Amino acid sequence: MSERFRKGLALMLALALAVSMLAVTGCGGTTDEEPGDEPAADEKAGGTFKFYISEPAFIDPINLQESEGTQVGQAVFDSLVAFDPITSEIMPAAAESWSANEDATVWTFKLVEGAKFHNGREVTAADFKYAWERICTPANLSEISYHLSAVVGYDEMQAEEATELEGVKVVDDYTLEVTLAYPFADFEYVVGHPALAPVPQEEVEADPAAFADKPIGNGPFMMAEPWAHDQYIKVTRFDDYYGDAPYIDGVDYVILADQDTAFLEFQAGNLDFVPIPTGQIQAAVEQYGESPDGYTVNPGQQVSLGGEQAIYYLLVNNEQEPLDDPLVRQAMSMAIDRQDICDKVFEGTREPATGIVPPGIVGHRPDAFPYAKFDVEAAKAKLAEAGYPDGEGFPKITIEFNSGSGHEDILLLVQENLKAIGIEGEMVGSEWAQYLDKLGAGDYSIGRLGWIADYPVMDNFLYPLFKTGSGDNYSFYANAEVDALMDEARGTADGDERVALFREAEEIIGEDSPVIPMFYYKHTRVASERVNDGIYSPNGLFTFESVWLSK
Numbered sequence: 001m002s003e004r005f006r007k008g009l010a011l012m013l014a015l016a017l018a019v020s021m022l023a024v025t026g027c028g029g030t031t032d033e034e035p036g037d038e039p040a041a042d043e044k045a046g047g048t049f050k051f052y053i054s055e056p057a058f059i060d061p062i063n064l065q066e067s068e069g070t071q072v073g074q075a076v077f078d079s080l081v082a083f084d085p086i087t088s089e090i091m092p093a094a095a096e097s098w099s100a101n102e103d104a105t106v107w108t109f110k111l112v113e114g115a116k117f118h119n120g121r122e123v124t125a126a127d128f129k130y131a132w133e134r135i136c137t138p139a140n141l142s143e144i145s146y147h148l149s150a151v152v153g154y155d156e157m158q159a160e161e162a163t164e165l166e167g168v169k170v171v172d173d174y175t176l177e178v179t180l181a182y183p184f185a186d187f188e189y190v191v192g193h194p195a196l197a198p199v200p201q202e203e204v205e206a207d208p209a210a211f212a213d214k215p216i217g218n219g220p221f222m223m224a225e226p227w228a229h230d231q232y233i234k235v236t237r238f239d240d241y242y243g244d245a246p247y248i249d250g251v252d253y254v255i256l257a258d259q260d261t262a263f264l265e266f267q268a269g270n271l272d273f274v275p276i277p278t279g280q281i282q283a284a285v286e287q288y289g290e291s292p293d294g295y296t297v298n299p300g301q302q303v304s305l306g307g308e309q310a311i312y313y314l315l316v317n318n319e320q321e322p323l324d325d326p327l328v329r330q331a332m333s334m335a336i337d338r339q340d341i342c343d344k345v346f347e348g349t350r351e352p353a354t355g356i357v358p359p360g361i362v363g364h365r366p367d368a369f370p371y372a373k374f375d376v377e378a379a380k381a382k383l384a385e386a387g388y389p390d391g392e393g394f395p396k397i398t399i400e401f402n403s404g405s406g407h408e409d410i411l412l413l414v415q416e417n418l419k420a421i422g423i424e425g426e427m428v429g430s431e432w433a434q435y436l437d438k439l440g441a442g443d444y445s446i447g448r449l450g451w452i453a454d455y456p457v458m459d460n461f462l463y464p465l466f467k468t469g470s471g472d473n474y475s476f477y478a479n480a481e482v483d484a485l486m487d488e489a490r491g492t493a494d495g496d497e498r499v500a501l502f503r504e505a506e507e508i509i510g511e512d513s514p515v516i517p518m519f520y521y522k523h524t525r526v527a528s529e530r531v532n533d534g535i536y537s538p539n540g541l542f543t544f545e546s547v548w549l550s551k
Contacts, residue, residue, distance in 0.1 A: 044247040047549035052262040052274045053253045055230050060212045062135055064195040065144050067540055072233055072253055075544050077197035077217035080109050081188060085537040086295055088456040090188060104185040104493055111174040115242035117200045118222035125176040127198035129168045136165060144195045146471060150180045183491025185498055189455035220246050220545050231255055247548040272528040281347045284526050297527040297534040304536045305349055310452035310521035311358050317445055318514050319476045329513040331382035333371040335421045336414055342519055345409050349524055353517035356461055357506060360538050363458040363499040369510035372517045379421045391422015397445035400438060403429030407448055439474040453539050458502040462486060466509050477514035
């Protein structure tokens with residue numbers, strides 16, 4: 001199962017400008033235009049984009065959380081704000097403007113007037129309030145309500161002491177006021193998550209099951225028919241959309257069991273965008289050409305290898321002896337040859353991770369985790385300092401993973417690395433749901449997870465993963481100093497000061513080594529030669545609004 005979905009990338013603004021100047025055809029193009037010619041808008045219009053996904057968990061915003069469902073959800077729904085698909089700069093969406101009070105505890109969003117749901121009804125502030133309260137109602141079993149945990153009334157709803165979010169006020173049809181329980185300067189990014197989109201109450205309550213399979217949103221595309229599970233999901237252009245109309249007629253999300261099958265279908269001309277299987281990446285680059293910026297695909301420049309706002313890391317159970325000792329965790333981290341794993345498993349298309357916040361997130365810095373470096377002798381010395389010279393007396397541990405998703409190859413190399421310093425690990429694979437249950441119960445020694453940005457800020461990589469008691473803190477790390485720094489950072493309005501506080505927190509976390517950063521993700525996707533101006537963003541979402549298809 002794919003990882004959850006999830007920049008103020010100032011350095012990439014120049015790239016965005018360069019992208020806008022790229023020719024629409026490349027060395028492998030088949031269009032009739034001369035290089036540099038730009039077809040008129042009506043000439044770009046038409047066609048259905050064939051996009052591979054695996055079976056989503058949900059496409060209803062109430063539980064929109066993993067990559068496959070989010071690919072669909074972001075096309076069908078618009079949240080209050082959006083992010084530029086290259087720079088991740090925050091942009092208006094369902095809200096045309098917004099503001100906060102001085103301490104960032106009260107946020108006011110002004111909605112676009114005249115925006116409509118796919119049933120023709122106008123979208124109002126009350127639809128956001130209903131959607132958010134639907135998410136926060138425990139009986140609805142939403143797994144993503146934590147996005148709203150800062151809102152006044154959230155705790156009361158979770159405790160079933162209230163049925164409304166006290167902090168969400170409908171000032172008028174086009175004004176939504178949100179009061180937070182504490183200062184949170186990055187809240188404007190949080191409301192950009194696709195799960196926090198509005199939903200029409202009358203459609204949900206008329207038939208909740210039908211809405212789950214054919215949700216009615218406010219985005220540029222609408223459901224063409226109910227979700228055909230394990231087969232396809234089809235969306236078509238919504239002609240009454242308040243924003244710029246997409247060029248394509250629609251998207252067929254083709255659901256297949258595995259990436260190898262999808263790649264074969266792509267090679268047969270039946271799909272427009274697919275992952276490249278392990279072992280075939282460089283061959284695909286040679287055959288189809290590489291995107292100049294890593295994100296924008298055109299004919300002859302069809303392979304996307306851009307960096308993602310994502311991290312692959314090893315969990316370490318901080319409550320299990322002897323893994324509760326930072327010296328042991330530091331030793332294990334230094335024992336792992338990340339570059340070897342990137343080269344052998346990913347043909348060099350991954351970058352070894354030296355911190356938990358990936359490149360492209362403002363505040364990222366190299367070597368934030370000082371022990372995320374390969375040094376066998378230093379690792380052995382640390383293990384001896386912890387009382388286990390050459391691993392003597394160290395108990396056998398488990399190395400857990402979700403099976404069937406390619407993690408075995410990575411963790412077998414980890415197993416070898418740990419054995420080299422005297423730590424024996426037993427490989428244990430489980431189905432995804434069972435695996436998450438084991439992590440939540442602390443029934444593991446070492447595990448693996450990936451984290452992709454829900455929203456492109458440092459907060460999203462530190463607060464959920466390391467805040468004491470957080471539902472995503474599967475390492476069970478607890479540090480009161482880190483908690484205090486992150487709380488202070490959330491309430492700091494100045495962006496530079498906020499980043500400095502988060503960096504201070506990350507430095508302490510890095511020294512404690514509650515998890516082991518492994519590598520930063522990169523795209524390994526390829527588009528068909530009929531795809532023009534396609535953008536596969538750093539947060540792993542395809543931009544269907546701007547792509548057009550050669551006839």
